[in-house]
Amino acid sequence: MNADELVIRPVTAQDIPAVVALLAADPLGVSRESPDDLTPYYAAFERLAADPNQHPVVAERNGQVVGTLQLTVIPGLSRAGTTRTVVEAVRVRGDERGSGLGTRLMEWAIEESRTLGAGLVQLTSDTSRGDAHRFYERLGFTGSHVGFKLVL
Template sequence: MTTDLTFAPATIHDIDTLVTMLADDELGQQREDTRRPLNQSYIDNFRAIEQDPNNELIIVKQHSQVVGMLQLTFIPYLTHTGSWRCLIEGVRIHKDFRGKGLGTQFFEWAINRAQQRGCSIVQLTSDKKRPDAIRFYNRLGFTASHEGFKLNL
């Protein structure tokens, strides 16, 4: 277990590192834009996330290096007796830090954050082309209880 971790909201100064991490696999390379200067849509959406009280873009640092990221979105529902859910998206651990338990600690932190916000469910999706990620989520206790659908616009 890694003990020298810091969890904090991302800042605009982290955005280059975050985009690089998002693009750091086969799927990410197909959908992210790593050209510089940075695509303005990343900056615009970072600002939108930053200003939305129901969204948190969180980084994890080891010493002063950003080694992971995820986004938490808190969603009110009428179902489940009018409960709140936490959606976890954009999960990345820097390739040099995978397999060291950092992801588990990050998810423990994220689940605790969801509980602090009064959520009764934590949900996420994972691309079927990421079997390692799916095994990781299963080990954490997540179950594939629903079939997910997406429509690209």
């Protein structure tokens, strides 16, 4: 393997500090992530690892985590029983932005969705992320819904 080769692989417990650092480095994540206490992230990782419908991955280059995303499989009844996937928490390390890494991660997610039998890939993106919206549109995604949240 070339030292600069990108590897997309499942997240391991050892990756949690790097993944949380990516989440916290994000303008929105800086106020909602807690990299000083990784306890809840390790607990969440254990739940993800036990669920066959969860596929958190990292992108690794030169032995360093440079990107991440989570792919969730949702079997459903709607759309004639179509299975869908949801892409969440897409993050690329600052010095890797513009390198094509985000595109590679999303291409992986789309191809993995096909492999897992999904007929639809969806994602949400905060309304403040105009650059991300353009990025997803360039990949073929269309803005189709209005999202709502209820914090519990």
